[in-house]
Every structure is written in structure tokens, then in C-alpha cells.
Amino acid sequence: MEYTEKHVLAVKELLYKMADDQLILGHRNSEWTGLGPILEEDIAFSSMAQDKIGQAHALYQILHELGEGEPDTVAFMRNAEQFHSCHLVEIPIGEYDFSLIRHFLFDKAEQIRFELLGNSSFEPLAQVARKFRGEIKYHVMHADSWVKLLGKGNEESHGRMQEALNQAFPMALGIFEEGPYEEALQEAAIFEGEKHLRALWLEAIKPVLQAAHLAIPGDVDDAGAFGGRYGKHTEYLQPLLDEMTEVFRIDPAAEW
Secondary structure, three states, X not given: OOOOXXXXXXXXXXXXXXHHHHHHHHHHHHOOOOOOOOHHXXXXXXXXXXXXXXXXXXXXXXXXXXXXOOHHHHHHOOOHHHOOOOHHHHOXXXXXXXXXXXXXXXXXXXXXXXXXXXXXXXXXXXXXXXXXXHHHHHHHHHHHHHHHHHHOOOHHHHHHHHXXXXXXXXXXXXXXXXXXXXXXHHHOOOOOOHHHHHHHHHHHHHHHHHHOOOOOOOOOOOOOOOOHHHOOXXXXXXXXXXXXXXXXXXXXOOOO
């Protein structure tokens, strides 16, 4: 199928929200460096942070090949309203229980998204999706193991995990906020769409949560989950961007 201008715009919108999610969550996860509850988790979150920032760079590179700016410029020279990240990834790391549940909910969605995109008709994206599926597989294995372990722990650990799930789950629904080009993505076999992804995600997280003795909260108030894909963000994004782009903005042409 020959892509029209609308299809190219659809691909760009998809790439921006994926890359921005990975970049922002990568930086959030990096904040655990030196703070992990045990050494292994300090290392694990630092490693996953590096993976996510690398994945973001690969997606920004595809955008550059489609006519957008250089990856560093796109990543570090935009303000919050120009980002397409979902609200879930922007929230500060909080306690380990929240970061772990966010990691579980987000990476399960990303695993399924990359599996679907491995068959995308847009070959540059399909190649990147296939390349990174192995990394994301291990992220998911890490999250699943710890969610089960702490969910089935003592009364305190179970209670804290359930409370973190109650907090994070409504925001996680914003991962699947539909963009303006859902039909174009589907008709060109680029991506099956956010509704399809959300349905697969719900089926994927249920058995893990059941094994962890955790329950998806009922009567979810997801009013604050949406808007990120359209430039409406939490109060936490711009301060994070200011911090992570400080050095680059001083001298964008500097070579290291």
C-alpha cells in the first residue's frame, strides 16, 4: 500500500508518543540509581532506564528520517506542551511500590505494542520493534516476578502494592489514549490501534495480578489520565524536562 500524507502524519504521531513515553520513563527510572531498596534493584532500574532511553533514541531517529529534527534536538529542545507522553510516566518515582507497579503496567503494554508493531507494514518501525522485543521481555519478567513476590508477601507489602495499583491503574489507562489518526494507522496495517492494545493488555495483566493476590480497582476514576497525547500534561513534566535538558540547552553544539 502506498502511504499518503495522512499515513505519514499517523506514523509520526505514533512514533512521538512511543518515544516520549520511553524517554520520560527512562529518566524517571534513572532516579533510582543509588536509591534502590537493594543493590540488585538499584542496578535493575538503572539498566532498564538505559534501555528505554536507547529505545527512545531509535524512535526519534526514525522521526528524523521522516523529516523531523535531529534526535537530540527533538528530545531536549521541546517544552512540555510539545510532548506526547502519557501522564503515567511523568509522575515522580515515589516509593518503590509505586515505581514497581508503574513499571509492571507500562512495560506490559509496551511488550504487547512492540509485538504488534513487529508485523507493521511500516518496515523501519517493524525492524525497531523486533530489535527491542528481547529487552522488553526481560523488563516484563522483572516486573512480573517482583509484583508476585511483594503482592504475596506479608500484610504490609500486600497492602502497599494494592494501594500503589489503586493509584497507578487509572493513570495507566492514559497509555491507550487514542490519537487523531487511529483509522489511518489501521487501514494501512501500520498498527492495530489503541483500543485493541488496551484489550490485550487487560487480559495480560489479570493473571499476574491474580497470582499476586492483587485486584484491579473497581469504579476507576480515570478523569486525570488523558490529555498527554495532545500536549496537556501533569505539573511534574516541565520541571523534569528543565532538569534533564539543562546541560544540552547551555551548548547544544557541544561534543563529548
